Amino acid sequence: MIDLKSLTYEELLEELLGRSLPKFRAGQIYEWTHRKLVEGFDEMTNLSKDLREQCKQIFTFTTLKMVDRQVSRFDGTEKYLFATEDGNMMESVLMRYHHGNSVCISSQIGCRMGCRFCASTLDGLTRNLTAAEMLDQIYRIQKMTGERVSNVVIMGTGEPMDNFDNVVRFIKLLSDERGLHISQRNITVSTCGLVPRMRQLADLKLQITLALSLHAATDEKRKTLMPIANRYTIAQLMEACGYYFEQTGRRLTFEYSLVKGVNDTKEDAELLSKLARQVMSHVNLIPVNPIKERDYEQPDTKFVEAFKKRLEKNHVNVTIRREMGRDIDGACGQLRKRHLDTER
Ligand code: SAH
DSSP: OOOOOOOOOOHHHHHHHHHTTTTTTHHHHHHHTTSOOSSSGGGOOOOOOOHHHHHHHEEEOOEEEEEEEETTTTTOOOOEEEEEETEEEEEEEEEETTEEEEEEOOOEEOOOOOOOOOOEEEEOOOEEEEEEEHHHHHHHHHHOOOEEEEEEOOOSSSOGGGGHHHHHHHHHHHHOTTTTTTOOOGEEEEEEEEEOHHHHHHHHTOOOOOEEEEOOOOHHHHHHOOGGGSSOOOOHHHOOOOOOOHOOOOOEEEEEEEEESSSSHHHHHHHHHHHHHHEEEEEEEEEEOOOSSSEEEEEEOOHHHHHHHHHHHHTTTTEEOOOOOGGGSTTTTTTHHHHHHHHH
């Protein structure tokens, strides 16, 4: 069986022509799937009953099932828990901003990167998500809310660069003019820093934003927070970021989760400034979201402000990420983790 929703239009066309079906059927099926966002072949009403049955013999049609939905009382942020066909769970978040709706999607079931402060990695990696499963997080949310999704960030559970081929396929389908046609400039991929994959991504010259989870300005400190730092140095990361900018012309984003007493000192801010000035970049400060499995804490607000001021003084572009959905297990992997824990 072929996973229909993961096919590009050209691939779908090839499958149909190979079975002596007419070309215009590819356009119809693609439109139902990626524009009208239907949940199965039975909704494709301009296909004959016979053709729909034939399609069911050839293709699987990925549709995620919504298991839970929580709406923040503070800011309208919505958190979704979806189940896959094989009974795995993933989470996605809808954030409403003045510039449009942004959806944060997961790229894997679990994660194997082991970042110390992150809830998504506590139970390890189960499997990669398919391109269809990534797309459907957005399709289901757009369908359920009836509101257009204009921005997508791959910052949910999983390491997108550890699922490279499917993520690239997903980006191409999402930005395809025959589908939702979300501009690549409105798509962000966040990585903990798999250097060879970052370079491979640069070579594709997509117009997406690459966000690097830096979280520390020295290798020594980074190693205490992120096991991946044992594999790649910050110097290697900076080189890869420079290469990404060269190839794509896209400014990088550096994510920096501020952890009280760990990476929030003046010296940290000075070292981070030096790094940020090495490449065209923008720093996004995120006061760490405490998870119950670890005792990391957020610095006091005035420390966060002082950290930001110091970067600004050094002419670094910096913003503090506005915290959304605090009351609904907003941070990476927390909702899924809670569901898994209650099941046990
Ligand atoms: N694996 C990718 C994308 C998923 S995580 C990556 O590492 O970038 C998205 C961002 O949220 C990363 O910057 C990650 O480090 C950060 N993050 C994870 N858990 C967090 C927490 N508890 N508090 C603050 N930021 C967190």
